[in-house]
Amino acid sequence: DAGVIQSPRHEVTEMGQEVTLRCKPISGHDYLFWYRQTMMRGLELLIYFNNNVPIDDSGMPEDRFSAKMPNASFSTLKIQPSEPRDSAVYFCASKRGTDTQYFGPGTRLTVL
């Protein structure tokens, strides 16, 4: 299995621009999670989906952040407009049922 795939691996953008991060979960997994990792706040859960439906988005920092999962094999996390404080590593993870979560390699976002 290819594991969780995230793209891009690195993204550099300017403040005010729209940023879209992509995730392909492991085939057959019915849960998908988006996390953000920063030095200041550590690893935080932003949102998770079950069977493509958002279950808990209480960790989404503000309305500038949105996440979608149009089908079982694809999810996006969008930031619009982006701000320098959004700079972080964003991880996607997936799992099947009560199994453990498997993490992708992350997307390092830098907002100038």
Next chain:
Amino acid sequence: AQSVTQPDIHITVSEGASLELRCNYSYGATPYLFWYVQSPGQGLQLLLKYFSGDTLVQGIKGFEAEFKRSQSSFNLRKPSVHWSDAAEYFCAVGFNNNDMRFGAGTRLTVKP
């Protein structure tokens, strides 16, 4: 509210020495407990997990962890550290396998 504390930000051990990384949690019931490892530029890899049963859990790469309810702890141990173990280690706690809270992490340096 559930929380997890890793008291040691950075630990240095000599190769071949034993290792213990501390993790304490705060939660009203017995939570799900996890240890993940993150190598530089990589995603998180699960080392081991505890849901119930035997309080001494064996994981990958020679790691083990012991759940001690009386101390609200889930410390990670390895009898003999290898240079390749240098990484950041995260303890996580969750009341289910979806909503996990991660500790701040402990960075392990291995001296030759």
